Amino acid sequence: MNAAPKEAAPSDVPFLSLREVNARYARALKAAAARVIDSGWYVLGEELAAFEREFAAYCGVRHAVGVGNGLDALSLILRGYKELGALTEGDEVIVPGNTFIASFLAITENRLVPVPVEPDAASFNLDPACVEAAIGPRTRAVIAVHLYGQLADMPALAALARRHGLLLIEDAAQAHGAMREGRKAGAFGDAAAFSFFPTKNLGALGDGGAVVTDDSALARRVAALRNYGSEVKYRHLYPGLNSRLDELQAAMLRVKLHYLDDDIARRRRVARRYCDAIHHPQIRLPLVAREAQHAWHLFVVRCSRRDALQRHLQSQGIQTQVHYPVPPHRQPAYAFLRHVRLPLTERLHDEVLSLPMGPTLGDDAVDRVIEACRTFACSP
Ligand SMILES: *Cc1c(COP(=O)(O)O)cnc(C)c1O
DSSP states (O other), X not given: OOOOOOOOOTTSBOSOOHHHHHHTTHHHHHHHHHHHHHHTOOSSSHHXXXXXXXXXXXXXXXXXXXXXXXXXXXXXXXXXXXXXXSOOTTOEEEEESSSOXXXXXXXXXXXXXXXXXXXXXXXXXXXXXXXXXXXXXXXXEEXXXXXXXXXXXXXXXXXXXXXXXXXXXXXXXXXXXXXXXXXXXXXXXXXXXXXXXXXXXXXXXXXXXXXXXXXXXXHHHXXXXXXXXXXXXXXXXXXXXXXXXXXXXXXXXXXXXXXXXXXXXXXXXXXXXXXHHOOBTTBBOOXXXXXXXXXXXXXXXXXXXXXXXXXXXXXXTBOOBOSOSSOGGGSGGGGGGTTOOOHHHHHHHHHEEEEOOOTTOOHHHHHHHHHHHHTOOSOO
């Protein structure tokens, strides 16, 4: 079992301090909140429209549609494609076995069939060869998860999707601002889902999400589906749902989007220091593809004695987390996937440990993490 990270003592190095993250912009956030409060308009208004324009421009795509959270963003993409006739109930969707459960839930919520595949051991991301091997007669889509903030091999996956006539969807919930060859996460697939959960690289002060796409038909369908399937008030074209990014959150995100690239640059500096200074025979550092520009949502090391390492770091006042302890196909919620064997995925879930990472992590804190790793004893 993993020791659950305890409440941070003042001297502890926190895994991520959301209070510190948002304190940097407190004045701008409060001014934006006041603007919304005073406007008297709280859902589907000008703040959301402006954020959608600004976030689409940031990602380099034509459309962004703000929704209630990242899971709904992913789910609404699939639902939109079902409504547009590109997906049918029972179709198979290839998904990395090594992901947060939301990637699976969006598939099963739409009565589609998840086909989990093993990741590439070095990058933790989809291995195009494993994807190709999993394609069958009912395969219609691939969900690429940019796990931990590193882009999956999108050029290879896009070529494969084209060759087999598959939709390519990005789960970019951990990868706002990650880049490759001058393009940002969200600009590679047919559509991409983002989460603005507070801990993400671009986090709201509550739940939020967005669908981004160049596909105007999909954008329009998702925009209707999130609002009771309606384009015109009280006329309902589709059986939709209620999942909207509200004006307050849109206003918070407009403030924070401004600083996203600076925040990612700080995360890169932390990652570089960890990579330069952590040398331990039992701690494997993340391998980063040269051409990828990692957004470092998480800094994840591997250790075959992961639980001992986590306890040691905790004893030194260093908070860590595990992303994730149990893969989706081994969760009680997915008993029907019990027969699936993904040995690499399962081993990764036993070995991964996320070190403190964030845009407010100071040099002293990074030094303490490095020192605590150095003093991890090689035998129990
Ligand atoms: C956070 C996350 C989601 C879900 O986002 P929510 O806003 O929490 O619904 C989906 N996929 C991945 C990979 C995530 O990390």
